[in-house]
Each structure stands twice: as structure tokens, then as C-alpha cells.
Amino acid sequence: MAKQQAADRPLTRIQQKNRQTILDAALEVFSQHGFRGATLDQIAEVAGLSKPNLLYYFPSKEAIHAELLSGLLDTWLDPLRALDAAGDPVAEILAYVRRKLELSRDFPRESRLFANEILQGAPRMMEALQGDLKALVDEKAAILRGWAETGRIADLPPHHLIFSIWAMTQHYADFDVQVRAVLGPGHDPYAEAEDFLDLLFRKLLVP
Amino acid sequence: MAKQQAADRPLTRIQQKNRQTILDAALEVFSQHGFRGATLDQIAEVAGLSKPNLLYYFPSKEAIHAELLSGLLDTWLDPLRALDAAGDPVAEILAYVRRKLELSRDFPRESRLFANEILQGAPRMMEALQGDLKALVDEKAAILRGWAETGRIADLPPHHLIFSIWAMTQHYADFDVQVRAVLGPGHDPYAEAEDFLDLLFRKLLVP
């Protein structure tokens, strides 16, 4: 049985492709309905596979969900990691805002998967939030505070400044249907958001 | 049978109290797990009632959820409705931000219920979003545009300005666990947010 193959044996191309198909379908369903609201039936239908076949590739519903979550936080934080204390303060922050907005635009389902997990009280991510996430934010907040104290950007509470960047960029992915319903047809929310957020933070950060 | 009582017969005090107990418990569960992820078992347990008893007061799970949603958008938009074209522009907007943040602080479960509905693609609210919501936002956006054109506030795209207010205030309710995980103990997120958002929009709105 393939299931019992040695852990170091690489997956075949077909296996990799099917795993990817399943994960993509699962992302679609989990990001919309959350863990409990999603069903294997739905995921199987979206993936175009049978339910038992899903469970041939993954041991359980939990395992599929865990696979999606693992790495998600890392991807989500990469733009913040790139914030460079040696760079130009305003340019660094604006670049961070832009990259974060690009993530929302290019990976809205991942954003909603994350949002669902947090809304549910982060039962599967709390550790990461209090560990890696807090550590990284504290580190970068210290950089922001340094810039503020030397008068290179406005004096704002750094943690809440970061929250505001998260809130505004993720809003366009998580509340996409509301944004489009309010704007009406003929708009490109992300293109407009890019200009608006650039303007907003440029003005906000002036000392 | 009480179920068959005339529609105009008022509910007894006990009935009103039980209905309220159920709705409160349902809000707790629906706001955390979304419609599909929530179960009547959970709601019944939180309410301290039996499952069949829930279904004595409400005809179905859908009906409980619908009751919670109806009126929610209205409550949510009341602060925006209060935005007065005749008032002082900056003061009006800052007051709106403050009232919106107070809603997040005082009714975080309602905020998360709404977020869940939008994340799921707003299957039960799309009409209201495209109708009442869009109409009100367009109306208030026109006021903001007027203020901008006469140089009383900065020239910003009014719809996105409103989105940014929604995003930042609701973030503190919807992502509460993340905010608290990052800030660590000894913080009052909403108190800090009030000062920060006041500062942010005060600075942003200067022409």
C-alpha cells in the first residue's frame, strides 16, 4: 500500500498533483465555511474526486485543514519580516503595505481561511500567535518606535500602526463581497485601494 | 397550543425571556462557528434548554439565524446614518469612528456574526448589501466628497475612506484574540484603539 511507503520516498507526480487538487478544493471550502462548516462531500465535489479518495491522500479532515494552516502564517508574515531597519522608514512601511495588499489580492482565500480561524478563537493557531507572531511584531514594533523617537516618522503606537495595516489590507480580501456590493460594477477595488492606502500612510507617517 | 396563538397576541414574559435566552446563546455560537458550523446542540447547551425546546420557540435553525441577522445591519449602520452634512466635517467623522469602535467594543459577537456572513459570501444578506447598504454609503460618500471639494477635509476617495473606518474599528472585535495575543497581557485594546484612531483620522483628514 502506498500509504505505508517509507517517509523518505518522494511522492509520484500523480500523487503530488492530486494532493494539490485536494488542498486547493479544501482551501475553497474551508475559507468560506470554516472548519466545522466545511464537509468532505463539498471538498470532494470541488476537487472532482470521491470522498474515500480524499481520505486516501489525507488521513482525516483535520489533517487537510492542518496542512493548509501550516505555512499560512509564515507566508502571511513574510512581508513584515522584510521590513528593514536600515532602509528609509516611510519607504519601508509603504512597501510593506503594498506587499500586504498584494497578498490579499493574490491570495484572498488564504486570507479568509486565516480570518475564519481567528473568528473561531484561533483554536489551532493560538500558540503560533502568542509565539512566533508576537515575537516578530514586537521586533518590528521596536524598529518603528526607534524611527518615531528619532523623528523619522510620526509618533504613533507601533503595534496599533501594524494592526491598522493588517485591518485595511485584509479587509479587501475578507470583506470582498461587501466592498464590491457597495462600490457597484465598474470598479477595481484593489487598484483603488493601492492608491488610497499609499496616500493614507504617506500622510499619516509624516512626523 | 401556544404555537397556534393569534399572531397579534403578545408573548408572555416567560416566552420573551426564553426567546431572548435562545437568541443570546445562538449569537454566541453562530458568531464563532458560522451558520453551518453551529449546531442546535451547542446552542441548547449554552442556553440551558433542551433541543426540542429550542424548536418550540423557533421553527428552525435557519429561523434563529435569520432573526439574529435581521436588524443587525440596521444597528451596524446607525452611526453612519447619524453623520450630519450640516455638522463640522472633521468632528462628524471622528464621532463616527468613535461610535463605530464603541459598537465593536460593546457588541463584538454581533460584529463577528456579520463577519462570518460576509466571509461566506453573504448568502443571506447580499440583497441588503446591494440595496440599503449601498444606498446609505453612496449618500454619505456624497457628503464626504462635498466636504473634500470645498477644502474642508483632505481629498480622499470617500468610499475607501469609509471602508478604512469599517476595517480598523471592526478589526478590534473580529480579530480580538489576535490583537490580545500580540499585545500581551496588561493592555486595554479598545482604549488604546480609541486614542490611536482619533489621532490617525485627525491627521488624515487635514486638507
Added chain:
DNA sequence: GTCTATACTCTGATAGAC
């Protein structure tokens, strides 16, 4: 008005044929 019992469907997961 509230409970126990239960009907019936959905859901996650397994067995076993091919």
C-alpha cells in the same frame, strides 16, 4: 411548556472489490 423518544438525513471514516 417542557421533556423523552425517535425518525431521518448528513458526515467522517473504513472495508473490500477491481
Added chain:
DNA sequence: GTCTATCAGAGTATAGAC
């Protein structure tokens, strides 16, 4: 590797005793 068949448990909802 993939399918059909199926199980056990959970889920919504109803019937009927009290």
C-alpha cells in the same frame, strides 16, 4: 489508486407523554 458499499455517530426536526 480509485471505486461502491457501508458503518457509526452527529445533526435537524418531529411525535407524543406529562
